[in-house]
Amino acid sequence: MFGGLREKLQAARNRLGSSIQEAIVTQAPPAPETHKGGPSASSASQKSISSAAPTFADKVKILIIDRELVVSEKDLSEALSELEMTLLESDVALTVTDAIIAHVRTNLVGKHRKIGASVDALVVGALKSALLEVLGNGFDLINYIKTHNRPVKILFTGVNGTGKTTTVAKIGSYLKKQGYTVVIGAGDTYRAGAIEQIGVHAGRIGIKIIQHQEGADPSAVLFDAVQYAVSHKIDVVLADTAGRFHTKSNLMSQLEKIRRVMKPDLVVYVDEAVAGNDAVVRAAEFDRTVGADAVVLTKADMDSRGGAAISIAHTIGKPLMFLGTGQGYEDIIPFDPVQVVEELLGSDA
């Protein structure tokens, strides 16, 4: 999914790299005897040959070994605004983009760097630390289940049409393959066809489902699902809920009631990878009202650039657990931030 973002970031990275390179070149000639920047070793020494005579050897030594370069804000502004565009085009929300740019800027501007360190590494380092900081750590569900009392109750929330029901089915199938017993609570009692939908999924992957009729109280359904899991010694309860907008206070308080009644161990917030700036607004609101312990990002196969992952992680500071990458049950992959960042920026540095 992050293919698009990767391309863009690679380009931005080259741009940043070259702008720093230029900065060094332009800084070198006027003040070779100060501690101001020197270019890459070869061009620096060529320039100093022309101006220096007696202490040439010293100078070369200083240039090559002791020189530090100072990166100024001016050198970066153009490249950073390009990086900003890149992030925006990749659906990273505006506020989050601002934060990342600021991070990269403070990390680069005014820093004295040894000339020995390659410029490329410098830039990659700054970007990488910015992205890693934003993405935080992944969330290892299997490990979580291992270390917690059974049944582990997981509640899925999110706005309409992000793919909660499909995600529940996928995670159910994933856990079943890992050898856990699973029960699904059909907590979407509102949308027409929702109970049928999750029912068919559960039937196909061979998981028990607890359901009431359409229009029933979702808290009651999910409570029953938990009771069933307790009495049948089932490992994991996956609680599906109806999609709801964070602006509908009645639906949000219904969700709160569900949380009170079934006391989930994990609240998983589901959103789609193609969402734009609103991802930030609604993630924050869900996190504020019913909390969120982990995030699942769906529809990551839609050629999206993955900005939503960065936006959401940055806004609510909760780890990403899974990425949904297609319509099949096996199309779900655990999210590993280090791997994603490596993939985005190349693992060479």
Added chain:
Amino acid sequence: MLDTLSTSLKDALKKLAGKTVIDRAAVDELVKDLQRALISSDVNVKLVMELSKSIRTRSLDEQLPKGTNVREHVLRIVYQELVRLVWVSTDVKLEPQTILMAGLQGSGKTTTTAKLARYFQKKGMKVGVICADTFRPGAYDQISTLCAKINVPCFGNPLEKNALKLTREGLETLKDLELVIVDTQGRHALEADLIREIIEINVITKATHRWLVIDAALGQQASEQARRFHEAIDIDGVIITKMDGTAKGGGALSAVAETKSGIVFIGSGETIEDLERFEPDGFISRLLGMGDLKALLERANEAIKADEVDVNAMMKGKFTLRDMYKQLEALNKMGPLKQIMGMLPMGNMELPDGVYDVTSTKMVRYRIIMDSMTSGELDDPALINSSRMQRIARGAGSTPDEVRELIKYYKMMQRTLKGLRGAGGGKFNMQRLMKRFSGMQ
């Protein structure tokens, strides 16, 4: 975040407000804020750059029309440019036709299909629906339940796996109906098989309209997806769904720009009636985070008869409890005060936060308290001493503290309005202002 954004946009407009000569730097600043507003509303970044370029050139090049200030001039250009984009004629004719629904997974096609069926049914047409979604479990249950609620025939078969065969059969079964809506499975542009499928469905149905359903929250992907759908089946209209959330629907703007079509409908709620024809004014105001000018005007007209609230008298500083009573009553019909103030494009007006703190339940309490006042007290609140306060509180079933709070609120409002008069340079006239903005297009 959005608050700060629209504040900065308003600030930029404020700088232009009094000017009669175009100030290049101020225009640049406004254009920059405009870009940020549009980008944070999910409009495609490239599109934003193109738009802002032409807005900038036009703002600087065009003659300032007589009698307008720079702010109005620039705002009008912004508005015109945006309308030009979204307002391609999208006539919805009430004649026999077939409508093909297309869109990404989870964008709301099925719900919208039912809403559309209801919309045309209410216009007196005989409507039928074909469920060509053979993939998602429960899809047929969903659409057939919705259709049953409104008595619209729905053709489908959850056991059939061939969407093309289903569509053919459906067309045959529903051939006596005037309007047939074909709901399809969600798909995205990279799923080549599914794209091929929808191309074939389009051929079979000979659809009159092929509408692309776009989630209001869809981000930068909107352009790309719309382009591919357009290449496949020649999209001729866009429907934005889920506008009842906080998403701004900028993706739809990218989509219409890409497909050279217009926005046909807007879905904004979970019930089957929650579908509206597209209105550019409200949409654009929302994109810019500047409040819905047109909607406010309409609502204001509904809520306030001209004689109910004498804005001008209020502005002259003659603001009594009686005026406040009327105001609270009118506001009650229009929505919370903050929302209303947010709708007005008044960059040059700052209300103290305390004014907003009056919640709707408070407003009701206030009105009850005022009902227990004599008309003398309403006209001249200075009369109210502590013994009168006791009486009013007893009459309204409240406490003297609450009455005191009401008086405090009144005083704050009065001060605010006086301040407004000063800030607006005596020119402030709410009605005129609204009129001007509504006539902008």
